[in-house]
Amino acid sequence: MRYRHxxxxxxxxxxxxxxxxxxxxxxxxxxxxxxxxAIDVFLALPPEVGGAVGMPVIGRGFVVRIEPPxxxxxxxxxxxxxxxxxxxYVPDTDPRRI
Numbered sequence: 001m002r003y004r005h006x007x008x009x010x011x012x013x014x015x016x017x018x019x020x021x022x023x024x025x026x027x028x029x030x031x032x033x034x035x036x037x038a039i040d041v042f043l044a045l046p047p048e049v050g051g052a053v054g055m056p057v058i059g060r061g062f063v064v065r066i067e068p069p070x071x072x073x074x075x076x077x078x079x080x081x082x083x084x085x086x087x088x089y090v091p092d093t094d095p096r097r098i
Contacts, residue, residue: 001026003078006038006060016043017077024059026078037063039080042088058088 002011003026014026024041033039041059065079 001041001043003028003039003041005033006040008040011042014078019046021082023061023064023079023081026080027075028078029074029076032066032076032078033063035063035066039063039078041080041082045085056088057085059085 001014001016003014004011012028012031014028014031016024017027018025026041039061041061042056043059044056059082061080061082061084063078063080065077067077067079069076
């Protein structure tokens with residue numbers, strides 16, 4: 001998955017650790033954001049939370065929690081509430097085209 005500050009041009013790579021219709025926990029490589037930062041996420045929702053197989057979506061929400069890197073790793077985490085998902089038709093699913 002990819003994420004960014006809402007409105008920024010550059011996307012960061014993250015890994016979903018937990019996801020639901022209303023929120024997401026993103027494991028990152030040190031790129032975190034302050035609380036209440038508006039955030040965009042780009043991913044394919046799993047069918048369990050309403051996604052169609054392979055259909056990318058863009059979600060918008062706000063950072064609600066930040067976890068520092070775990071002991072012995074460089075991975076931090078950003079938890080965000082997602083208030084809106086919209087289908088993102090991108091021919092080759094490259095988020096730089098969004």
